[in-house]
Amino acid sequence: MTAGPVEVHLDDESRGLVRVGTLHPSFAGRVLASSSFQYDSDYLASPGAFAISPDLPLVSGRIWTPESHSLPGALEDASPDEWGRRLIEANHGALRRQDPAAPALRGAWDHLLGVSDAARMGALRFRLPGAEEWSSSDTGVANVHEIERILRVAARYEADDASEEDVAYLSGIATSPGGARPKANVLRADGRLALAKLPHSKDEGLDVERWEAVVLVLAERIGLRTPAWTLLRASAEKSVLLLDRFDRTAAGGRRAYLSAASALEIGANDLGRYSYEQFSDVLADLSADPRTDLREMFTRIALTVLVNNVDDHWRNHGFLRQDGGWRLAPLFDVNASTSTGVVHSRPISDRDDPRHRDLGELLATADAYRLTRPDAARIVRETAEQVREWEAVAIELGLPVGERRRMARAFDADRISRALTIG
Missing domain, CATH: 3.30.200 (Phosphorylase Kinase; domain 1)
Incomplete structure (x- = not known):
């Protein structure tokens, strides 16, 4: 894979394929230390041009990543996950055993370019300057x-x-x-x-x-x-x-995607920062329909607490580009958990203890989601009414009694009962 600049193209369903700019890497030895991005002047001048990432405003000239980031947020979102990185590294190791002269892996840079073009998250695509083929177009699905x-x-x-x-x-x-x-x-x-x-x-x-x-x-x-x-x-x-894949249309078109981590402009080492209340401010500014998306987010938080979803880091929330703006993406990676006292869960507010999240605290932040307290309380109660039916759903899906007994702690009956009477 190249150690030089790459063209960045946007293949979003709403505007078709367009070159948006060039990404330049900067290495410290074999590690990607930082990078810079420059929008193409034609893209900047085009009708409907939008910033592909909050940390890449629509300006001319190079934009450098801050000290704690090696890639801009949207480019990080186009990179592989932990499972994908391990596979890319294992495959690269096998290739080097076959050809010892092959270049060593350059960390996040080769991870980014090693993701299958056909399956890459979102609508960004990459290729070498002047090339016709997309990076990693020989792999896919x-x-x-x-x-x-x-x-x-x-x-x-x-x-x-x-x-x-x-x-x-x-x-x-x-x-x-x-x-x-x-x-x-x-x-x-x-x-x-x-x-x-x-x-x-x-x-x-x-x-x-x-x-x-x-x-x-x-x-x-x-x-x-x-x-x-x-x-x-x-x-x-x-x-x-x-x-x-919610970043693909029924006809196979791509939709631009942005994680909540990128919306918050935080890097991989800062995923534990910020509360849901703080995120609501970012959501309100970014969303093309903030009232609808804030209500949806409030309801998701209630569900997250009621099923004890503890792995709710900021890459497990995101936005899709649609209707000329960003909208909250469908819910994903929400899992009931029997773990307790988990400190890396997202706090509801800066007053909340993430090890023991309190729906009363969610109710206290209702105004951040543009909800009245009575409306917020009703949402929590209605969410609890559905969650208390968890075992009936598990039976419908064929889960055995032994697993249901093990998972009962995730759907804490006392927590659900308190939510049913919240007001």
Whole structure:
């Protein structure tokens, strides 16, 4: 992969393919230390031009990343997750064993350019200056009918028993988008791009993907926006969760995406900063329909607390470009958890203890979401009314009694009861 500048193109459904600028890397040895971005003058002058990231305002001249960032926010969002980075590194290691003269991996730079162009999150695409082919255009997605092979290969990889062919296969289909769990990009029978979330070797007897589907059902019944999804059986005890990619249209077009971390302009080392109340200010400024999105966000926080979703870092929230502005993306990666006292959960406000999040504190911040206190209390009660039906949903989805007993602590009955009477 190149160590020089790359062209950055936007292939958003609303305006078609357009070159937006050039990204320049700056290395400290073999590590990407920083980068700079410069918008093309033609893009700046075009009708409807928008900043692709809050830290890249529409100005001429180079914009450098701050000290704590190696890439601008939107470019970080186009990079692989932990699972994808490991696959890129493993595949690169195999290539260097075959060809010792191949250049060493350059960290975040090669991670960014190593993501499959076909499956990269959002609408940004990259290529060398003057080139016709997109970066990593030779990799992409599998057919959904390959799911059994994907499961076998992923299991061998997790067990450190994968061949170089296995690693090359996974690195082609499984480097985007976010999260640390095993996953792959697949095409459904109708051609829609979907994310297949796979069982993990450390799931300790839980069908984690099916439990995520339980929360998706609850979210849908509450009225929250979710991706279309399907459950497949991986084995008698485990499942694959297929989620339609919400950054793709039904016709296969791309939608620009921005994570909440990028909206907040925080780097990978700062994902624990900021409360939901502080995020509401950013959401209100960024959203093209702040009243609707703030209400949606308030309801999501109530659900997050009631199912004890502790992994709610700022890359698990995001925005899509639509209707001439940014809108809150559908809910994703919300999982019920039996863990308690988790300090890396998002606090509701600067008065809240993230280890013991309090829905009363959420109610106290209602005005930040442009809600009256009575409206906010009603939303919490209605959310609790759906969440208390969690076991019925789990039974509908075929989860066994042993797993339901283990997961009951996530859906704390006392917490739900208090929410049902909040006012």
